[in-house]
Amino acid sequence: MMGSVAQLWRHPIKSHGREALEAVTLSVGQCMPLDRHxxxxxxxxxxxxxxxxxxxxxxxxxxxxxxxxxxxxxxxxxxxxxxxxxxxxxxxxxxxxxxxxxxxxxxxxxxxxxxxxxxxxxxxVQGRGMTDSDFPSISVMNLSSHRAVAQKLGRDIEPERWRGNIWLDGLGPWEEFEWIGKTIRIGSASLHVRKRITRCLHTAANPITGKRDTATLDALEVGWGHCDFGVYCEVIDGGDIRLGDKSEVL
Incomplete structure (x- = not known):
């Protein structure tokens, strides 16, 4: 199934704020520019x-x-x-x-x-951002999976809780987990999908108030038997990505 880029985010200082972007240029083997720099x-x-x-x-x-x-x-x-x-x-x-x-x-x-x-x-650190992964990664999220978690919780929640870089829409829920080991093209960049992202309590905190108000991890565990959301990817072909660009599995 083909998706499209719905949101782009970077987090300049790890765990200290997020910034929405309209476009980004990715480089081979690098994090998103100034993400977790x-x-x-x-x-x-x-x-x-x-x-x-x-x-x-x-x-x-x-x-x-x-x-x-x-x-x-x-x-x-x-x-x-x-x-x-x-x-x-x-x-x-x-x-x-x-x-x-x-x-x-x-x-x-x-x-x-x-x-x-x-x-x-x-x-x-010279040459890479401080991502949670031990390799310079780009995190890709699926809005359909986000909506599935919100449905399990019985209310809307903010996508910012997941701290993703690239948000795709138009996919099936949890389709991103089927991409492990595959290559996806987003805009003119190609990314190798390496692993699922295991989540922590940061996702429970409201991005407006900073207060823990949502049992996100419980919803994942009860609903799907895991605490994973999104995938870590490695850039293998650099290129530009803009809001609205198409994504596909190669």
């Missing part, structure tokens, strides 16, 4: 700056649900990020500037539970 370490982090490490070394929504209420905009030329939150207001800063990063850490501190390790630094 930065991450926030905490006091117990073992990140040493030399390469990818697991998400447990960073401030994440599974442990700090208030982060789900953040939205982001990036000025790519100036390398500055603007974050907004309904309780904290708005902050614009340069994550690569230590002084401005410290200002951000002070600003975000009220969202962090007292019983958790505190945020300590804003970091990045």
């Amino acid at each position: 930065w991450a926030v370490t905490h006091e117990a982090s073992r990140f040493d700056g030399t390469g990818w490490v697991s998400c447990q070394n960073f401030m994440i929504g599974a442990r700090t649900p208030g982060l789900a209420g953040l939205w982001a905009r990036v000025d790519e030329e100036a390398r500055r990020v603007t974050l907004t939150h309904r309780d904290l207001g708005e902050l614009t800063f340069a994550p690569d500037d230590p002084a401005e990063a410290a200002r951000f850490l002070d600003w975000i501190a009220p969202l962090c539970p007292e019983n958790r390790a505190r945020p300590s630094a804003v970091v990045s």
Whole structure:
């Protein structure tokens, strides 16, 4: 079945806000540009700056649900990020500037539970984003699967909970799980579908309020016997993707 691109998102600072896009250019073996480019370490982090490490070394929504209420905009030329939150207001800063990063850490501190390790630094790794996968990935989501979860819950929920990069519509529910090991073309880019995405408690948090209000994991487990949603893909042919572009399995 052929689908089409309904939404495009990137998350400039891992777990700290999302930004809607109209178009993106993907490169072979790379994450979406500026997706999870930065991450926030905490006091117990073992990140040493030399390469990818697991998400447990960073401030994440599974442990700090208030982060789900953040939205982001990036000025790519100036390398500055603007974050907004309904309780904290708005902050614009340069994550690569230590002084401005410290200002951000002070600003975000009220969202962090007292019983958790505190945020300590804003970091990045040359050449890749800090995706949860140990390879530079693009996450592809299916709106039909999202609607199936909402139906199981008995109410609408926000797609932003799943933190996907590319959202496709016009497919059958859970059709994306049949693509594992296959190649899909979206716009002029080709992606190899590598694995399903196992979800965490971040999905339970409301992207407006930052409060946990929905048993998303329970709905997945009761409805389908797993806690997976979406697929991780690797870009094997670079190209442009725009809203409305077609997708197909090759």
